[in-house]
Amino acid sequence: xxxxxxxxxxxxxxxxTGKQVLMFxxxxxxxxxxxxxxxxxxxxxxxxxxxxYVGSGESDLSAFNSTRYASLDGFATDITDILEAMNLTGVxxxxxxxxxxxxxxxxxxxxxxxxxLVMVCPSPYYLNDPPHxxxxxxxxxxxxxxxxxxKNYIGWANYLAxxxxxxxxxxxxxxxxxxSFCSTDPLVAKTFAKATFFSDYRSVLPNCTIPxxxxxxxxxxxxxxxxxxxxxxxxxxxxxxxxxxxxxxxxMTDHNQVEAEIRAFAPAH
Amino acid sequence: MNIARTPGSLxxxxxxxxxxxxxxxxxxxxxxxxxxxxxxxxGGTPLFDIFTLASCILFESxxxxxxxxxxxxxxxxxxxxxxxxxxxxxxxxxxxxETDNNRVHWTFINASQRDKLFQELIDAxxxxxxxxxxxxxxxxxxxxxxxxxxxxxxxxxxxxxxNPTLAQSQxxxxxxxxxxxxxxxxxxxxxxxxxxLKAVGQRLARSLRAxxxxxRYGGDEYVVLLQQTADTANTNTLMIxxxxxxxxxxxxxxxxTLSVSASAGATHYPQRSSVESEQLIRQADQAMYKAKLAGKxxxxxxxxxxxxxxxxxxxxxxxxxxxxxLNQFVLHYQPKIDLKSGSVIGLEALIRWxxxxxxxxxxxxxxxxxxxxxxxxxxxxxxxxAALKQANQWHQRGLLVPVSVNVSGFQLMDPQFLxxxxxxxYQYPNLPREHFELELLETCAIDDSMxxxxxxxxxxxxxxxxxxxxxxxxxxxxxxxxxxAVDTLKIDRSFVQDMVSxxxxxxxxxxxxxxxxxxxxxxxxxxxxxxxxxxxxxxLGCQTGQGYHIARPMPGESIEPWxxxxxxxxxx
Numbered sequence: 099x100x101x102x103x104x105x106x107x108x109x110x111x112x113x114x115t116g117k118q119v120l121m122f123x124x125x126x127x128x129x130x131x132x133x134x135x136x137x138x139x140x141x142x143x144x145x146x147x148x149x150x151y152v153g154s155g156e157s158d159l160s161a162f163n164s165t166r167y168a169s170l171d172g173f174a175t176d177i178t179d180i181l182e183a184m185n186l187t188g189v190x191x192x193x194x195x196x197x198x199x200x201x202x203x204x205x206x207x208x209x210x211x212x213x214x215l216v217m218v219c220p221s222p223y224y225l226n227d228p229p230h231x232x233x234x235x236x237x238x239x240x241x242x243x244x245x246x247x248x249k250n251y252i253g254w255a256n257y258l259a260x261x262x263x264x265x266x267x268x269x270x271x272x273x274x275x276x277x278s279f280c281s282t283d284p285l286v287a288k289t290f291a292k293a294t295f296f297s298d299y300r301s302v303l304p305n306c307t308i309p310x311x312x313x314x315x316x317x318x319x320x321x322x323x324x325x326x327x328x329x330x331x332x333x334x335x336x337x338x339x340x341x342x343x344x345x346x347x348x349x350m351t352d353h354n355q356v357e358a359e360i361r362a363f364a365p366a367h
Numbered sequence: 368m369n370i371a372r373t374p375g376s377l378x379x380x381x382x383x384x385x386x387x388x389x390x391x392x393x394x395x396x397x398x399x400x401x402x403x404x405x406x407x408x409x410g411g412t413p414l415f416d417i418f419t420l421a422s423c424i425l426f427e428s429x430x431x432x433x434x435x436x437x438x439x440x441x442x443x444x445x446x447x448x449x450x451x452x453x454x455x456x457x458x459x460x461x462x463x464x465e466t467d468n469n470r471v472h473w474t475f476i477n478a479s480q481r482d483k484l485f486q487e488l489i490d491a492x493x494x495x496x497x498x499x500x501x502x503x504x505x506x507x508x509x510x511x512x513x514x515x516x517x518x519x520x521x522x523x524x525x526x527x528x529x530n531p532t533l534a535q536s537q538x539x540x541x542x543x544x545x546x547x548x549x550x551x552x553x554x555x556x557x558x559x560x561x562x563x564l565k566a567v568g569q570r571l572a573r574s575l576r577a578x579x580x581x582x583r584y585g586g587d588e589y590v591v592l593l594q595q596t597a598d599t600a601n602t603n604t605l606m607i608x609x610x611x612x613x614x615x616x617x618x619x620x621x622x623x624t625l626s627v628s629a630s631a632g633a634t635h636y637p638q639r640s641s642v643e644s645e646q647l648i649r650q651a652d653q654a655m656y657k658a659k660l661a662g663k664x665x666x667x668x669x670x671x672x673x674x675x676x677x678x679x680x681x682x683x684x685x686x687x688x689x690x691x692x693l694n695q696f697v698l699h700y701q702p703k704i705d706l707k708s709g710s711v712i713g714l715e716a717l718i719r720w721x722x723x724x725x726x727x728x729x730x731x732x733x734x735x736x737x738x739x740x741x742x743x744x745x746x747x748x749x750x751x752x753a754a755l756k757q758a759n760q761w762h763q764r765g766l767l768v769p770v771s772v773n774v775s776g777f778q779l780m781d782p783q784f785l786x787x788x789x790x791x792x793y794q795y796p797n798l799p800r801e802h803f804e805l806e807l808l809e810t811c812a813i814d815d816s817m818x819x820x821x822x823x824x825x826x827x828x829x830x831x832x833x834x835x836x837x838x839x840x841x842x843x844x845x846x847x848x849x850x851x852a853v854d855t856l857k858i859d860r861s862f863v864q865d866m867v868s869x870x871x872x873x874x875x876x877x878x879x880x881x882x883x884x885x886x887x888x889x890x891x892x893x894x895x896x897x898x899x900x901x902x903x904x905x906x907l908g909c910q911t912g913q914g915y916h917i918a919r920p921m922p923g924e925s926i927e928p929w930x931x932x933x934x935x936x937x938x939x
Binding site: 195242247318346347350 | 390391415419420421422423424425427428429431432433435436443444445446481482485
């Protein structure tokens, strides 16, 4: 795809000075500004690329396609599109939460462009799969999440709109909701949530051969240490680093530690 | 500030109020919050202990980043867990206080009413979706069978033929019409009839491949689109045969065993010249009609030449209509006699067309081209009218000889037949009804026997006579004959013509005479062309007959002179 078009579509931002390229991928629910705590200092030593997935932040919502983004592959294609459009190589790709998996998929697709991966609080599968895997959730929990999302994200009047409009999502109302941090179009948010929480990417882990750092929070209700351990165990070239903190958004709450780990993993020379 | 030890006004708040520290532990819960969640104390409890897992995810992925970035978050619906494990739906407003160790202040109100409204919204949406689907389905689906309807299949065909990719593909349009469905409806009622139509649709659908389509076109008609493989026309015919034959296996409907056969017409796409979708269906329909005419329960392929002949038929129809107006049609009468005494027992009216350019035309020249069309009814009506008029004239002049007319099956099945006949008879109140006779082809009486039998019975109740023409060439069963109570069986000319040399025909004639006796009706021989035949018929017990040997059909005005001459010749 055309460089300018891709950069507009994904609201790509490039800043910082340095040879080493760090590309940051945001997680479900928010946008690239999540990374500003980490990138604030790092931009002095690295060339930094941040972006919004189509449907998030200030991306071009009209490019959203519920078929393409029904699986994480569609989101991974956003990343590879950007890498290709900007002709980036040797990139260290840092993904938070679901973007850990999306980043892994992108790295497998374009090994010539992604040389290292950092997974921040990853989970390849959120559901419990006894006896050997504890994703942390039962299906009912995740159904309730989708229900809560319906109740929170959806303007009630808009709830009937797609039907009244004959099933075609109106770009008008999609745009109305865009722009504000973390608020997302209902269709986009639900599609992203379903792709995130109901897919099982455990079997893909062994295909990711590049050096990978797994950053794990000691207490994380979304992705437990067990899940972090599982990911590391199944990556051919993975290393686990547990941060003594609590919460899932450690790149915001504990950005100094996260920054230090990234610097150690991908030195600026 | 130590909220945990600040009692008073916060406990009077009619909404929940919580304070959490930046480690997500609860520092304070007001009285409403405690009561709402069924706790005595929540101090020191981890926030996530009162959150469902779904709320935890929402917090981590949505609320926490928002609080970090903007410090506030409004009107978020969450599910809390009460002490007894039950769930409480709440709406919260949240503030982070940067100046006080990033403590977070929560207010919440009960959202159960909101949940109820939301559920109603969901129900309304589901209902709307269901109705929308129903309405969409209705416009394209046939109510009785659930198959695509006429509109739908025509649209599908049009779209398919205009799609540049699909338009290259070859397919066959099959038009299927059930034989004898009407009697199922008449005998078992429409409810069973509808179930039967549905069962036929299901059976057709089951016999098709995924690439094929079946639709109910209307009444007992189905249209099938068959994707054509690289196979030959012969394979196509076999495939169609297989589909149509499926219908020959009896159906079990409500404990009734019901049987039909089907007549089918087929046409190909693409064709040499461009065709429209509706034209394709019409072609298949016409071919089906040919299958019906050919005796039903068979398949006919559409023949483009036939379509051309149809065009000329339109011209023929116009000419006949014109001919009726200009009195170009006349009736000739052929006498029927008592073979022994020679006395005239009846006169059969036969139509002739005095065509302005082609001369005098026999029925075979034009009647077969207008079979089963309105013009056939109009002409048939004209014949009855003209024959009644002539019979009435003769009657007034003292010539007391019954006159018969030929009535086609299509005419007899016309719902207005009896009404028209009655109206015509009323015009001649003095003409004894038994002096008028209807001659029906045996073949036309076979289909739909119950209804034909009813019409015949009505005619006989009016006092008219009814005979079965060309008897022996159809396939009447004995039970069929029993239902068709008629006055006379007319032995077909084909048996008479070579009876002298063909012993098999003699056996048939004997059989028909015995039939007639058994069913208490008369037998009359047609096509007597020699004295030998007349003698032989008499010997077999056939008392009456007609044919060239006796007299050729002649114009009405020639009858009286003929009778007079005959009377003279026989009395001398």
